[in-house]
Amino acid sequence: xxxxxxxxxxxxxxxxxxxxxxxxxxxxxxxxxxxxxxxxxxxxxxxxxxxxxxxxxxxxxxxxxxxxxxxxxxxxxxxxxxxxxxxxxxxxxxxxxxxxxxxxxxxxxxxxxxxxxxxxxxxxxxxxxxxxxxxxxxxx
Numbered sequence: 001x002x003x004x005x006x007x008x009x010x011x012x013x014x015x016x017x018x019x020x021x022x023x024x025x026x027x028x029x030x031x032x033x034x035x036x037x038x039x040x041x042x043x044x045x046x047x048x049x050x051x052x053x054x055x056x057x058x059x060x061x062x063x064x065x066x067x068x069x070x071x072x073x074x075x076x077x078x079x080x081x082x083x084x085x086x087x088x089x090x091x092x093x094x095x096x097x098x099x100x101x102x103x104x105x106x107x108x109x110x111x112x113x114x115x116x117x118x119x120x121x122x123x124x125x126x127x128x129x130x131x132x133x134x135x136x137x138x139x140x
Contacts, residue, residue, distance in 0.1 A: 011129040
C-alpha cells in the first residue's frame, strides 16, 4: 500500500524497521565492546536476536510471500533473501552459543561480522522493495 492511499508503503515500513534494528545493533555492539561480563552480553544479544527473528518472520511470511505470489519473476531474489535469513539465524545461534560458553572474544568477532553483513542485506532488501514499489506505482 502506498502513502497516497492512506498507509505506509512496504518499502518505508521495512526501512523504518531496519533503522530500528540498526539502533539495536549499535546498542548491543556497545555492550559487547564495553562489558566484560557474559551476562550483560547475553541479555543484550538475546533481545537483538528476538527482534531479528520477529523481523524475519514478518518479512518472509507477510511481505516476501505476497510479493512472490504477485511477482514470480522476482522469485530468485526472494529465495536469496530467504536463504540469507536462514544463514543469519545460524550465525545468531552460533554467537549466542559462544556467549553462553564464555567465548566472548569469538562472540565479539562474530557479532562484528554479522553487523556488517546485516547492513549489506538491508540495503539489498530495500533496493528490491524500491523496485517493486516503483513498478506498482507505474501500473494504473
